[in-house]
Amino acid sequence: MLYAAIATRAFRRYATYRSATLAGIFTNSVFGVIYSFAYLALWAQDPDAGGYDAVDAVTFVWLTQGLLMTVAIWGGGTTDDLAERIRSGDVAIDLYRPVGLIRWYLAADLGRSAYHLLTRGLAPTLVGMLLFDLRLPDSPVAALVFAVSLPLAVTVSFAIRFLVACTAFWLLDATGPRVLSAALAMFFSGTTLPLVLFPGSLGTLANALPWSAIIQVPNDLWLGTHTGRDALAALGFQLLWIVVLLGCCSLVMRAATRKVVVQGG
Amino acid sequence: MTAYGDITWLWVRAAWVYPGSFVMLVVGSMLINGLDFVGLWIMFANIDHLGGFGLREVALLYGASGIGIGIADTLIGSVERIGTYVRTGRLDQMLTKPVPLLVQVCADQFTLRRLGRITQAAVVFAWAAPVVDWTLLRVLVAVVMMASATVIFFALFVGFSCIQFWTTDASEFANGFTYGGNTVTQYPLTVFPREVLVSLTFVLPIAFVNWYPCLYLLGRDDPFGMPAWLQFCSPVAAVVSMALALLAWRTGVRHYTSTGS
């Protein structure tokens, strides 16, 4: 199947950067250690902060370090290629391919994320387990639900990054929007701090925004914060944002295609 | 040094050709760091003290470290990309120019984008300043602390980027020490085990970025029982780390010119 081929190719491409991967795993682990101690200090003061216990909090840290590259929280991934192709005008070629452009890049991004999950997702998590007491999913069902939520998280993140890359159609250079978007993603996904600690309406808002579907939701599924019907609702939340965001992507692409066709790039 | 000034000034002027994109980057980096501090603030919505330090005290540490890494990150220019320069042959071109390589690399692609980070850190520091009972000596220690922090971070950036002379695509390795060092120093070191503090004092001088001098500014006894004179040792740590970084750089360049790869 075509999309599987695209994904495999993306996987292989990222697999060529071996020392970069090792360096990244090292860095993720350093940050994991730092945040673990900081959170342990916090939970020492308030052992029940945000409904997590200290083990939950440290597990959250390492899961987050493992997911950062998988979901490409800072941007990067195949959407950067897209932004570059828009800037150089090569995107016109993509537009004339018989395959949907969004599906094409999504398949490639899923291939990339699979590689990053197996390396920069797995390795820091193992390091975390060696150094700290971490929680494992309570049941095979919880593990399965977590596994299902990962590609959904990548897709939500992809859709947002795709929209950011598309700003290049109008701005030419998407670096500025990319940085702004990364800032929001870090904060509202739970990377900066678990969203469960966000007070009052800020917490409600953060949990409703799409970024929470990228880190906070999968982490909570692992920790067993959502079980049974709640777990399904969490997956539904991710799906809802996927539908909305991919819808926006295709609207934007339609406008962009018109622009490229009318102005010749 | 005049070459550094001249070259960087030209890059600054060139960046102004696209003011929109420049402004967006500055605002973006301010936002990233602003939200980062909001994260710290939210932590304190749940607790009063972290490792025995209040919000303003932590903010003092946070601001000092942020100013240091912000300025250092500005001054190093393209050092983090040295591996790419090796791969593309740009380093060879620089080696045929009559200006020390490190100066050229630091001046290349110089950008004031980090102004956002420096501003944010300065605002946090200023907000935290009332927690200090200021004396003339404390002002002096604060100024020396920021200069030392800048030099230490500069040395970490340069020193650990040198690994790229051996493995060109391992640029992220240095991040563990530079941005990692920045993150460690955003918290009071009391949240870490004693071993961490000892390593950050004697192995990597990261504790001198802000921890020791801030203990003096805050008039606190050392929670780990380390000697009080360490609180004045930041400049020493800065000079030593700079010397080691320059040595690493020389070794890296020598390795490059003797293997050509």
Added chain:
Amino acid sequence: MADSLIEVRDLERTFTVRRRTGGLRRRATTVHAVHDLSFDVPAGEMVGYIGPNGAGKSTTVKMLTGILVPTGGHLRVGGLEPAVQRTELARRIGVVFGQRTTLWWDLPLRDSFELLRKIYRIPEPTFRANLDRFVELLDLGDLLYTPVRQLSLGQRMRGDITAALLHDPEILYLDEPTIGLDVISKGRLREFLRALNAENGTTLMLTTHDLQDIEALCDRVIVIDHGTTVFDGPLAELHRQGGSTRTLVVDLVDEAEPISVPGAEVRRVEGPRQWLAFPADASAAPIVSAVAASYDVADLSIQEPDIEEVIRELYARG
């Protein structure tokens, strides 16, 4: 030879290459990129430095410019030891790296030149005079305010050459300067380099695959293979040693048997057109008159020898 600008004696450069030999095991092998290399270049000469890919050309140039430390032998450029006195040497040489631009990609050409003025601390009057001169000779006037990334390959090469010359270097190293350029641009560039050599006395060292560059510019050719010189001398001598031939192309009025004249032999016949080969160092005149005396000739032309073939011949022997 004490007054040589470039002195190379028994130069050596080895590399350790690690090859994967199945699985994780690696075997280190030593490769001699440059081996027992010797030559001298006096000031003001234009030298072609040629050889097949991997012969050691760029390794040599890297050592000459101080980027790479030799593993053995003696090397002096302008009295300096390149790898040790690299910065000092840098003020006296100019380097153009072929396909890789030394210019600053994002900056307009003019700003790149301005940066170089500062890097080399070129006095303002010298800078202005040089810039004006090169801008005129290389026709860069309209391009000065264009960012480098928007320039065409040929425009960029002209920019690069200007950039390498602003500080009046004694030696100019050129690596594939005409690669990718159209015929007119190539011609203009060669003309410019000849004028530069004549007027400023700039020593030129040219590594190239384009043998027309050498024919047009270089009095002397050094051919290198497997890291060592296989030929060093004037172009004519290379032709002689390589047994190179010129070709007389004869268009007869009617088709005919292969022409038979002394001192030349027919290589090819195609209808009324015939190709006659004769030694490159022989005069064409007696052959032309011999042909004209015995045949009805419609047209005549002479093709210069193909150096590529000559060098192939040399390699075959060396």
